[in-house]
Amino acid sequence: NSDDSYPIRTLGELGSRARDVLAANDIGTMVTAAPNLYPHMWSWDAAFVATGLSTVSVARALQELDYLVAAQWKSGMIPHIVFSDVPGYFPDVDRWGTRGVSPEGVQSSGICQPPVHATMLRRIVERATAAGGEDARLAEDFTRRTLPHWIDWHAWLRSARGGDGSGLLTIYHGWESGMDNSPRFDGPYSRVQPGDMEPFVRTDTLKVTDHSQRPSDEEYSRYLWLVQQMADVGFDDARLPGVMSFQVKDVFMSAIFAAASEDLAVLAEQFGLPEETPQLRQWAREFRDGVDATVDAETGLARDRDVLAGEWIGPPTIAGFAPLVSTADQALLDRQLEIFEGPDWTGDPRLAFPLPASTSTTYEGLKPRQYWRGPVWPVMNWYLAHCLRRRGDGKRYGQLREASLAQLMEGHFGEYYEPFTGEPLGSMDQSWTAAVALEWLA
Ligand code: 9YW
Numbered sequence: 001n002s003d004d005s006y007p008i009r010t011l012g013e014l015g016s017r018a019r020d021v022l023a024a025n026d027i028g029t030m031v032t033a034a035p036n037l038y039p040h041m042w043s044w045d046a047a048f049v050a051t052g053l054s055t056v057s058v059a060r061a062l063q064e065l066d067y068l069v070a071a072q073w074k075s076g077m078i079p080h081i082v083f084s085d086v087p088g089y090f091p092d093v094d095r096w097g098t099r100g101v102s103p104e105g106v107q108s109s110g111i112c113q114p115p116v117h118a119t120m121l122r123r124i125v126e127r128a129t130a131a132g133g134e135d136a137r138l139a140e141d142f143t144r145r146t147l148p149h150w151i152d153w154h155a156w157l158r159s160a161r162g163g164d165g166s167g168l169l170t171i172y173h174g175w176e177s178g179m180d181n182s183p184r185f186d187g188p189y190s191r192v193q194p195g196d197m198e199p200f201v202r203t204d205t206l207k208v209t210d211h212s213q214r215p216s217d218e219e220y221s222r223y224l225w226l227v228q229q230m231a232d233v234g235f236d237d238a239r240l241p242g243v244m245s246f247q248v249k250d251v252f253m254s255a256i257f258a259a260a261s262e263d264l265a266v267l268a269e270q271f272g273l274p275e276e277t278p279q280l281r282q283w284a285r286e287f288r289d290g291v292d293a294t295v296d297a298e299t300g301l302a303r304d305r306d307v308l309a310g311e312w313i314g315p316p317t318i319a320g321f322a323p324l325v326s327t328a329d330q331a332l333l334d335r336q337l338e339i340f341e342g343p344d345w346t347g348d349p350r351l352a353f354p355l356p357a358s359t360s361t362t363y364e365g366l367k368p369r370q371y372w373r374g375p376v377w378p379v380m381n382w383y384l385a386h387c388l389r390r391r392g393d394g395k396r397y398g399q400l401r402e403a404s405l406a407q408l409m410e411g412h413f414g415e416y417y418e419p420f421t422g423e424p425l426g427s428m429d430q431s432w433t434a435a436v437a438l439e440w441l442a
Pocket of ligand 1: 038045177178179204
């Protein structure tokens with residue numbers, strides 16, 4: 001009786017239900033991002049899913065990362081989607097036009113996503129090392145074997161997307177940020193004028209039947225236009241700056257890159273590539289400084305930059321907390337934490353749970369049910385908490401853990417949640433939501 005299944009009553013049951021979700025979404029080669037809406041592997045989802053899986057099986061966790069690494073392009077880019085053979089998602093590999101550019105036998109998209117992989121690999125390695133035995137051996141072998149690939153990935157990001165000395169990575173599509181329709185991108189998208197385009201039929205709105213929880217058709221036509229602009233130049237990194245009508249310095253992705261470069265340096269030191277660590281640490285510093293330099297003195301939030309318009313981007317979104325991920329400046333950290341816990345964010349008394357929404361809950365453009373325009377994303381809660389714990393802030397980690405577990409007990413493992421009511425939205429049984437539930441419980 002499904003009515004008996006919700007809400008979940010004990011943390012033990014939450015854990016076993018989360019494991020069931022990952023098992024059900026596992027199609028053998030990959031754990032798909034969600035059972036119905038997203039039947040493929042997404043790059044940053046795979047990293048979070050892997051760390052969740054490692055609480056169950058280190059071997060299965062590493063297999064997930066292995067599958068992603070096998071899709072790495074010759075350039076070093078790790079694509080944002082690795083397609084399974086399950087039909088029904090749009091844009092599919094044909095629409096992407098990546099055949100012949102992606103590696104032989106791999107079906108992938110032609111853009112990237114935030115580089116959380118090294119950070120999650122480090123977490124898995126720590127877990128496996130603590131367990132010892134076979135797990136430790138597997139994690140060590142895997143890391144030694146794949147380190148050059150993760151380093152190539154970071155080298156590609158630095159050279160193809162961040163070689164201008166700004167300490168910030170450029171994205172050519174909002175999808176690359178992982179926060180597709182965040183109001184961060186409204187300005188840049190307003191200047192994207194779709195030209196002649198093959199017609200298309202969306203499939204996401206067939207699955208999330210309340211369309212108001214998804215991006216609009218107008219947003220989608222711009223998303224597809226950018227795909228076409230890239231495909232027209234064969235996804236050639238050198239030509240993208242000359243043709244793309246969307247170019248944003250993504251502050252949150254840059255902070256993730258800084259933190260992950262430091263984590264990669266630790267892994268390189270430990271697993272046989274110490275000569276790589278000075279370069280990796282140099283990138284970590286460069287991007288940490290780049291992120292710090294974007295902070296608006298008035299609001300205290302970090303900002304993206306619209307490259308083509310030459311403007312800072314204003315809306316108060318969760319990306320404004322990029323320094324929580326990467327900064328080494330204690331005063332900046334303190335100020336960010338004060339804002340994070342203040343009335344515009346987790347201290348808003350109207351919230352169902354004290355968790356950060358994807359935009360400030362006092363922002364005039366807040367859309368509490370629409371995707372990256374307001375809902376709370378469980379994966380973000382855990383990632384930010386993980387960054388704080390890494391800094392030694394066990395207290396705040398504990399507070400976010402308590403609020404997150406309380407949120408997840410409703411039991412649907414939603415993709416995102418309405419901030420004031422706690423209603424699960426988007427896709428249910430979302431893999432990375434289940435994965436972070438397992439991390440909170442570990
Ligand atoms: C889409 C899979 C992906 C995430 C993104 C999220 C969403 C895909 O789902 O994008 O088609 O809208 O925005 O961050 O990786 O979970």
